[in-house]
Amino acid sequence: MDYMSMAIGFLAGTATGAAGTYFGNKYTDIRKAKESKKTEESFYKKLWNEHEKLLSEMKSDLSNPDFSYHREFYVLSKSWMFNASGPHLSYYLEEHDSLEQQLKSLAAKGLIIDVTEFGKNVTKYQFTDQFAEHLKS
Structure with missing residues (x-):
């Protein structure tokens, strides 16, 4: 196995891992923001009822x-x-x-x-x- 193939495989794996982490965090943040907004809306709706x-x-x-x-x-x-x-x-x-x-x-x-x-x-x-x-x- 030559060093060039190993370097390309390493870089491709690193890029894939970084992209997966980035998109995982991005969509988790979006989901958490939606949940937070829903919780806040529910809190204020209950508050207005009371x-x-x-x-x-x-x-x-x-x-x-x-x-x-x-x-x-x-x-x-x-x-x-x-x-x-x-x-x-x-x-x-x-x-x-x-x-x-x-x-x-x-x-x-x-x-x-x-x-x-x-x-x-x-x-x-x-x-x-x-x-x-x-x-x-």
Whole structure:
């Protein structure tokens, strides 16, 4: 067996292995992306079924040009006196069934973050950017 045949066989085998790895990884990544998208769609569909009224109001608020970049919101009662400087987002306990529990559920899923300031009596949350973008879309 001559060295030329051996070199050509080695190069052909190496090229075949590299091409197989490349295409295997490419199609695996495509499949994983589809599965991830399907899982995310299923997650948000279930979320909308559980919290439709609250999420609809949040979507409406973030779609409003005055609030499109707001990420923080307050949980209030209509009977409370609340003083804030400038426009702000707020959701009222009287307008949503078990609002505090719904917000805790959203926080547990990593969609909002409790950013209540120490010593304040008013609960304040912040939308994650990913969740805000989902609500706007």
